[in-house]
Amino acid sequence: MSQEYHCRIYVTLRPSVLDPAGVAVQSGLHQLGYEGVEKVRIGKYIELTMMAHDKTHAETQLDEMCDRLLANPVIENYCYEITALETTGSPK
Amino acid sequence: MSQEYHCRIYVTLRPSVLDPAGVAVQSGLHQLGYEGVEKVRIGKYIELTMMAHDKTHAETQLDEMCDRLLANPVIENYCYEITALETTGSPK
Numbered sequence: 733m734s735q736e737y738h739c740r741i742y743v744t745l746r747p748s749v750l751d752p753a754g755v756a757v758q759s760g761l762h763q764l765g766y767e768g769v770e771k772v773r774i775g776k777y778i779e780l781t782m783m784a785h786d787k788t789h790a791e792t793q794l795d796e797m798c799d800r801l802l803a804n805p806v807i808e809n810y811c812y813e814i815t816a817l818e819t820t821g822s823p824k
Numbered sequence: 825m826s827q828e829y830h831c832r833i834y835v836t837l838r839p840s841v842l843d844p845a846g847v848a849v850q851s852g853l854h855q856l857g858y859e860g861v862e863k864v865r866i867g868k869y870i871e872l873t874m875m876a877h878d879k880t881h882a883e884t885q886l887d888e889m890c891d892r893l894l895a896n897p898v899i900e901n902y903c904y905e906i907t908a909l910e911t912t913g914s915p916k
Contacts, residue, residue: 734860742869757870760893766885768826768875777834777869778849783860793858801852 734783736819737790741812743803744775778802781817790814826875828911829882833904835895836867870894873909882906 745751751773758772784790794812803810837843843865850864876882886904895902 744869744871757893758872761889764889764892766874766889769889770873772870772872775869775871777836777867778864779836779867780850780864781862782858797853797856797858797861800856801849 734785736817737782737784737787738815738817739778739780739782739790739794739812740815741778741780741794741798741802741810742775743778743798743808743810745773746807746809749807775808776802787814787816826877828909829874829876829879830907830909831870831872831874831882831886831904833870833872833886833890833894833902834867835870835890835900835902837865838899838901841899867900868894879906879908 753774754772757774758769761769761772782790782793784793791814794814798810798812799805845866846864849866850861853861853864874882874885876885883906886906890902890904891897
């Protein structure tokens with residue numbers, strides 16, 4: 733029986749990769765007066781729901797999806813959180 | 825005495841706002857064979873460090889930064905997590 737999972741995926745640039753967008757945002761924040769802000773890095777945050785047999789299956793699928801489409805493994809890292817959604821209605 | 829804080833900021837489109845990038849990613853995942861994926865939404869994930877007097881001061885600053893630069897309050901929501909960084913070296 734399949735179960736629905738809610739997934740939150742965080743994709744970040746590897747620490748060794750330059751982040752021009754982060755530099756631009758940091759500069760903007762400094763110009764607005766927030767001088768104490770440093771080390772700004774911009775990443776992606778992806779939310780989705782998926783059907784899977786169990787949590788291990790969901791993790792396997794999610795790893796594949798990140799490697800193939802959601803992240804660029806050459807320059808990006810990713811991590812995720814998976815939560816099983818409550819099923820309402822008909823009994824399983 | 826100022827304390828350094830590590831902040832993780834999540835900026836997401838409001839639920840009522842269309843997300844064409846999310847639709848495109850969902851379509852891509854379906855084409856790769858991940859048929860069970862739905863409700864894909866793409867947001868931003870921002871990491872930064874900042875100096876602040878205390879956690880309340882950090883939160884106030886962060887709210888301002890989000891409203892003024894990091895998020896567009898008309899179409900986006902944001903939330904954040906703040907962690908105090910360990911200070912090493914000289915005693916305070």
